[in-house]
Structures are given as structure tokens and as C-alpha cells.
Amino acid sequence: MIETAGLTKRYPGVTALSDVNLAAHAGEIHALVGANGAGKSTLMNVLSGVTRPTAGALRLDGREVSFETPGAAQAAGVATVFQELSLVPQLSVARNLFLGREEVGRFGLVDVAAMERDAAEILSRHALDIDPAATVASLSVARQQMLEIARALTQDARILILDEPTAVLSLTEQNALFEIMRRLSAEGLLILYVSHRLDEVLAIADRVSVMRDGQLVATRPAAGLEMDELVTLMIGRRGAASGRAAPSARPAPRYEIGYETARGREELSIGRGEILGLAGLVGAGRTTFARALAGVPTHGAKVTVRREGRPLRLGSPRQAMRAGIVYLTEDRKRDGIFADLDIVENAVASSLDRFARFGLRNPGRERASATRILESLKLVAGRLDMAVARLSGGNQQKVVLARALLTEPELLIVDEPTRGVDVGAKAEIHDLLHTLAARGVTILVISSEIDEVLALAHRVVVMADWRFVASAPATGMDEASILLAASGGSRQGEPT
Incomplete structure (x- = not known):
């Protein structure tokens, strides 16, 4: 149904897609997986008309097409549900379902009653118990996610692209979504399913395409595909242990941290002069944890901290800084620099x-x-x-x-410390963090680059679904084991 030939997308200084040849068929659930930065989002953006390719061809039913805009992709039957919700919270469920395609009655006025009737029928068809007259803002995030999918299905879609659709869903809601996906694929719809959760991918997909460094490296039937093999395809090799030596003995805890979310309570301790690496995939909750630890008010997350046995007050970033806890943001352009100041x-x-x-x-x-x-x-x-x-x-x-x-921090939290910097600056930043740790500064490093976590950290904790799911000295972990744990593996390792 959809095919790419030599699809390439270049940005200044980086090739996001390189000669991608993908073929996906009507009536299949085709999963697209890869580590962070593999090119999945760029490919999805090209297929949905958000981004135009630099080179290569896109074919629909064997005919070459060019989507100049997302509207052009939708008109051709490609509907996309992005991870970031695009609903209008102030409007009703019905108005959101028909946004941009409002039903009009007499005198050219929007017929709200007709849209609510049609919305009720659509929601019932997909077993979604949602009031069409309710405002979107009153819905849980999970229900908003299901509404996004329902809206996509009102667009006469033949191809449905789902980007991390289960990230905010409970197990019951996830199972309901999978039932909808199976029914739609049986009706001939092609579903392109993008997810970091490899256990879900193997449970729902017919075929799996693996991307790495902007290239499509393999397409395999999901049946019989082992998770270890899938991880190896994603990283290009079986993991090798980090060459960085951990301290001879784990230092005594300096900070004892409690972390509460809707998923439950987690506990974590960090020693003086220890570099703790926090690994995980997009959506795992690493930055939410870090910001809460730094005193940033965070909805649905609460952190308590004891330093050498004494509780700290962390009601604001100012209080956190006074307590010696400092956060280096992952997004320096938005949250880090004052662009017009010197x-x-x-x-x-x-x-x-x-x-x-x-x-x-x-x-x-x-x-x-x-x-x-x-x-x-x-x-x-x-x-x-x-x-x-x-x-x-x-x-x-x-x-x-x-x-x-x-x-003069005592606990320095660095979130993506080398994002967007060149190799030389990256090495200098790594050296600085090692020097600070040697001076007794406690450091929490968050990075999407697993190699960076292993190169910097004495100990690694893996997060998945807002939980700490694995913990071990860096010398006892490798890229494959971290990715496996982050993708749905069971809890493992020493106490955190």
C-alpha cells in the first residue's frame, strides 16, 4: 500500500534519513522501532506530510505521490496520531472529532447537535465510553489519547500512523487499543506502529522494521522474533561492557530520594562523589523525575529528599539551589539561556x-x-x-x-549534557564532570546516548514507565542490557 524508495532527508550537518526502502501492506500492523535518534520520527513526518524529503520517492498503491502538507497526506488517506496531543482542550469531544470538518446546518451555522449524534456513533463503534458533549480538558490524558485515535479514524483513513500510542494508557486501555487495531487491520487498514516498548511490538505487530542511524537495517516477521535479537538489530551489535572502572566500593549514601507517582513509590540513593547515570527511552519519565528533584513543580510527581539523614525542603528551584541541588536543563534554547543577554x-x-x-x-x-x-x-x-x-x-x-x-552545587543534575555539541566539546564536558565527582560533587546524569551513560557513570539506573526497573554498576551493564530493561524487561540488579 505504501512504499519508499531511496528516501533521504538531510538537515545542515546531519542526515536524518539515508536511502530508506520501506514497504508496508494493506491489512497489516507494521511496527517501526529503533533507539533514540534512529530516524523513526523523521520517517513518520515524511509519510504524514509534515516534512518533505531531500531525495527519494514515496509511492501509494504503486503511484508516486508528494505530500506538500499534512492536509495533502490526510486527503490521500494517511492519518497520523502523534505522541504530543493536538486536541483543543476548551472544545467539546464532538467539536474536536470534527475539527476543520464541522457539520453545517441551516444558514451556514455549525450544527452542534448533529456532530454530537455522529460523535456518539463513532465513539460507540470503537467501544469508547466518552460523552460527546464533555470538554476535552475534563478527560484524562489516556482518554484524550483514545480520542485522538478516534478522530484520525473519522478521516476516511487507509493508513493509520500511531506514535507511542500506549505511553499514557493503563493495561486495560492498552488491551482495548490493541483490539481496535486488530479489528481495523482485519478490515484492510494499514497500521504503522511506532513504539519503544518492544514487548508490545512483538505482541501486536505482524512485521517489524528496524531503523538505526537513519537507515532501515531490517524488516522481519514478528512471529518468532526474540527480543534479544531485536535489540541487537537496533544497536548494531551485541553489547560490550563499558571499559570505565567503577569505584572499588560504593560510597555511603549522601542523598536518599523518594519518588511518588501514579505508578507507585520508588527509592533511590546516591553517594558523595558518585556519578549516577539515569538511562531510559523517550517517555520513561527521567526528565520529570529530575525536574521534581530540582524543585520544579511537577504535576503527578512528588519527590522527598534526605541529605545525610536530614530532610530537605524542595518546594521551588530556589529552595533546591539553596539546598545545593542544581539542575542543568535538557533544552538550553528554551529553558537554559537568556538569548539576548551577554x-x-x-x-x-x-x-x-x-x-x-x-x-x-x-x-x-x-x-x-x-x-x-x-x-x-x-x-x-x-x-x-x-x-x-x-x-x-x-x-x-x-x-x-x-x-x-x-x-557551588553539592548535587548536580545534568540532563542531556552534550546534546547538540561537537565531539571536542563533548569530551571537555565529560572531563569536567569526572573532575567534579573527584572533588566530591554528587552527579546525576541523564542521557539518551547509552554509550555516554556508560562512559560517565559509576552506577546506572534504568527507568521505564516512570519506574526504576534496573540498577547495577556501569561495569556490569552494556547497551543491550540497558535497552532491554528500558523496553519492557523485568526489574533486575542491585537495590537502587
Whole structure:
């Protein structure tokens, strides 16, 4: 039904898709898997008209097509349900189901009653017990996800693309979704199913296509495919143990952390000078945990912390910083830098009170301290009074790191510390973190690159579905075992 030939997508400095040849048939559930950054999202965006390819062809029923917009893809029968919900929370369920295709009655007015009747029929057909008149904001996230799928099915879809559809669903809701998927595929619909949950993939898919580094490396029948084999295809090799030696003895706990969510309560401890790597796939809940630990108000997540036996107050980022807990955001452009301020102003933004006298800023002291730490980080910049937005990504990251270090943290949380930086800056950041740990700073590292976690950490904890599912010294884990645990493997390893 749908086929790509030599599909390629290039961005400045990176090839997201390279010569992808995919064929998927009517009436099958075809899963698309791969580690973070493998190219799944880019391929999905091309198929749904969000992104245009740089080269290659896309064919539908054997005829070459070009989707200029998502609307063009929808008109051709391709419906996509993205992981990020696109419903309008202020509108009713019925209005969302027919958004952009409203039913019109007399005098050209929207016929709300007719849409509610038709919505009730659609929801009933898919066994969804949702009131068509209810506002979307009143629904749980899981029901909103099911509504997204129902909306896609009202578009005369022949191809349904589902991106991580079970991430917010309970087991009962997941089983209901799988029943819907099986019924739709039996009716001839092609379902492209994108998921990190490999146990679900093997349970629901007819065939599985594996992507790695922007390439399609294999397509296999799901029947008889073992999870270990699938993991090996995803990473390109059987995992080898990390060459970095763990400490001879695990340090005594410095921080004892309790983490409560709707999934239950988790506990974690970290020692003085220990680098703890937090691994997991997209949606595992790593950043939510990190932000809650740093005092950021987080809906549905609560963190309690004891430092050397004494409870800490973490009601806000300010309180967390005063307690010595500092968070380095994963998204420096959105949450990390003040783009129009200069380098020094960015570096000292979290520690202004350290340099002030009688409540007044002291620009001389600020500049002297910022200069020392930025020189130690080997910042490359023409002038310190230039806007930070003019720096490269790696140098922006060094400025954000400088800001964190000027607060003199005792627990430093670094979320994706080398995202978007070059190889040289990455090595320098790794060296800095090792140096800080040697000085006694406790470090929590979150990274989507499993190799980075293994290279940095003394100990690794794996998260899946907002739970800590595996824990072991870095020397006792490898890429395959981490990916297996993150993809639905059972709890394993030493206590966290």
C-alpha cells in the first residue's frame, strides 16, 4: 500500500534519513522501532506530510505521490496520531472529532447537535465510553489519547500512523487499543506502529522494521522474533561492557530520594562523589523525575529528599539551589539561556546574591568570577559582552554549565549534557564532570546516548514507565542490557 524508495532527508550537518526502502501492506500492523535518534520520527513526518524529503520517492498503491502538507497526506488517506496531543482542550469531544470538518446546518451555522449524534456513533463503534458533549480538558490524558485515535479514524483513513500510542494508557486501555487495531487491520487498514516498548511490538505487530542511524537495517516477521535479537538489530551489535572502572566500593549514601507517582513509590540513593547515570527511552519519565528533584513543580510527581539523614525542603528551584541541588536543563534554547543577554549575565544569573553587596549587583565581581570559570571550561568567544545567542551550541552549553557551577552545587543534575555539541566539546564536558565527582560533587546524569551513560557513570539506573526497573554498576551493564530493561524487561540488579 505504501512504499519508499531511496528516501533521504538531510538537515545542515546531519542526515536524518539515508536511502530508506520501506514497504508496508494493506491489512497489516507494521511496527517501526529503533533507539533514540534512529530516524523513526523523521520517517513518520515524511509519510504524514509534515516534512518533505531531500531525495527519494514515496509511492501509494504503486503511484508516486508528494505530500506538500499534512492536509495533502490526510486527503490521500494517511492519518497520523502523534505522541504530543493536538486536541483543543476548551472544545467539546464532538467539536474536536470534527475539527476543520464541522457539520453545517441551516444558514451556514455549525450544527452542534448533529456532530454530537455522529460523535456518539463513532465513539460507540470503537467501544469508547466518552460523552460527546464533555470538554476535552475534563478527560484524562489516556482518554484524550483514545480520542485522538478516534478522530484520525473519522478521516476516511487507509493508513493509520500511531506514535507511542500506549505511553499514557493503563493495561486495560492498552488491551482495548490493541483490539481496535486488530479489528481495523482485519478490515484492510494499514497500521504503522511506532513504539519503544518492544514487548508490545512483538505482541501486536505482524512485521517489524528496524531503523538505526537513519537507515532501515531490517524488516522481519514478528512471529518468532526474540527480543534479544531485536535489540541487537537496533544497536548494531551485541553489547560490550563499558571499559570505565567503577569505584572499588560504593560510597555511603549522601542523598536518599523518594519518588511518588501514579505508578507507585520508588527509592533511590546516591553517594558523595558518585556519578549516577539515569538511562531510559523517550517517555520513561527521567526528565520529570529530575525536574521534581530540582524543585520544579511537577504535576503527578512528588519527590522527598534526605541529605545525610536530614530532610530537605524542595518546594521551588530556589529552595533546591539553596539546598545545593542544581539542575542543568535538557533544552538550553528554551529553558537554559537568556538569548539576548551577554555571556557574563547568563553565567551569573543563578548566583547574583553571591556577588552582591548591600543588595546591589557588583558587575566587577560577577565578571571576574565568570571569567575564571569560563576559562576553565575553555569557552571560545570573541568577547564576554557578546549575546550568548551568537555562540555555537557547545559554547552555549559551557555557559549554562558555568551558571550551574557558580552556585557551588553539592548535587548536580545534568540532563542531556552534550546534546547538540561537537565531539571536542563533548569530551571537555565529560572531563569536567569526572573532575567534579573527584572533588566530591554528587552527579546525576541523564542521557539518551547509552554509550555516554556508560562512559560517565559509576552506577546506572534504568527507568521505564516512570519506574526504576534496573540498577547495577556501569561495569556490569552494556547497551543491550540497558535497552532491554528500558523496553519492557523485568526489574533486575542491585537495590537502587
